[in-house]
Amino acid sequence: MLTNTFCHLPGISARSESYLWDFGIRSWDELxxxxAPPLSAGRLRTVREQLPLAQSRLAAGDPRWFTDRLSSKEHWRLFPEFRERTAYLDIESTGLDRELxxxxxxxxxxxxxxxxxVQGENLEAFAVDIREYDLLVTYNxxxxxxxxxxxxxxIRLPQAHIDLRYLLHSLxxxxxxxxCERQLGLGRGDLDGVDGFFAVLLWRDYRRSGRRAALETLLAYNIEDVVNLEALMVLAYNRKLEETPFATSHRLPLPARPVIxxxxxxETVRRLRARPF
Incomplete structure (x- = not known):
């Protein structure tokens, strides 16, 4: 979809992009x-200067160049081109305050x-591993x-970023x-009904008792988030394609679910649900 996109170019609005598509110009190469594309002389000159630069940044694997030039509601267009360098990311914490x-x-x-x-085990390794990726997908x-x-x-996370909260909201x-998972037909099996507050309880239980079952339940929940992020990204991408002429040609299949x-x-879930807090 990215090579069919023109609205990252100076002077090309979403309306101008749609007009180019309707005119039969649907890719960078075609433009x-x-x-004689239907653009003013000034815009055409700018486009012919900028498109080779866009081609070079895509070849270099630089998604930030595009997210810096596209409005955030259009960042979904980068997904297929940078999918091999994408990480789906989610954290659990003791609360919502970054200071406390x-x-x-x-x-x-x-x-x-x-x-x-995991805090106290290998958390510091994340700072090294995340450098392998150029595009991050999260929810909120x-x-x-x-x-x-x-x-x-x-640390700094300089990667390009697609936040599914805003993409799904636009849909x-x-x-x-x-x-959003429920509305799009994604279930969680034994983890249905477990939420962020329950994740805090699981961590407290693990730290207080040392029960590995509590930690593994927390990790299963945390992993469920990131696995579902990939499915949601594909579903949202396909829904956004329906607003373009590429709904059929660019559609992506749903990803296979990995082994968790x-x-x-x-028993841990039942026990914690039964406790008053």
Whole structure:
């Protein structure tokens, strides 16, 4: 979709882009080759200067160049071109205050490999591993996960970023990550009904008792978030394509679900649900 995009170019609005598509110009190459595209002389000159630069930045694998030039509501267009360098990211914490609370676990998934990081075990390894990726996909990561990580770990996350909260909102889906999952037909099995507050209880139980079952239930929950982020990204991408002429040609299949390395412990879930807080 990115090579069919023109609205990242100076002077080309979404309306101008649609007009180019309707005119039959639907890719960068077609615009560069066209003898008389429907653009003013000034805009055409700018386009012919900027498109070779866009081609070079795509070849160099530089998604930030595009996110810096596209409005945030159009960042979804980068996904297929940079999918191999994309990480789905989610954190769990002791609370919502970046000054007072701490990260407990982080789950990282790239469509092939699941990695988890646990406070007191290997959390510091995240700062090295995340450098492997050029594009991050989160749900509400713009406001929570990314600034929390940067503050708590004293690192910068310079990657391009797609926040599914805003992408899904633009498609009419609301109600938080779990609500969006339900509306789009994604279930959580034994973890249905487990939420962020329950994740805090699982961490407290693990730290207080040392029960590995509590930690593994927390990690299973954390991983479920990132695995579902990939499915949500594909579903949202396909829905956004329906607003373009490329709904059929560019449609992506739903990803295969990976094997989750941890399973929730039903007894731990029942026990914590039965306790008054």
């Amino acid at each position: 560069l080759r066209h003898a 609370d701490a990260i407990t676990t982080i789950a990282l998934y790239d469509g092939r490999r699941i990695r988890t990081y 990561g713009k406001c929570f996960d990314l600034p929390f990580i940067e503050s708590a770990m004293n 009419g889906y609301r109600g938080g990550l779990k609500g 390395p941890f399973a929730p412990d039903p």
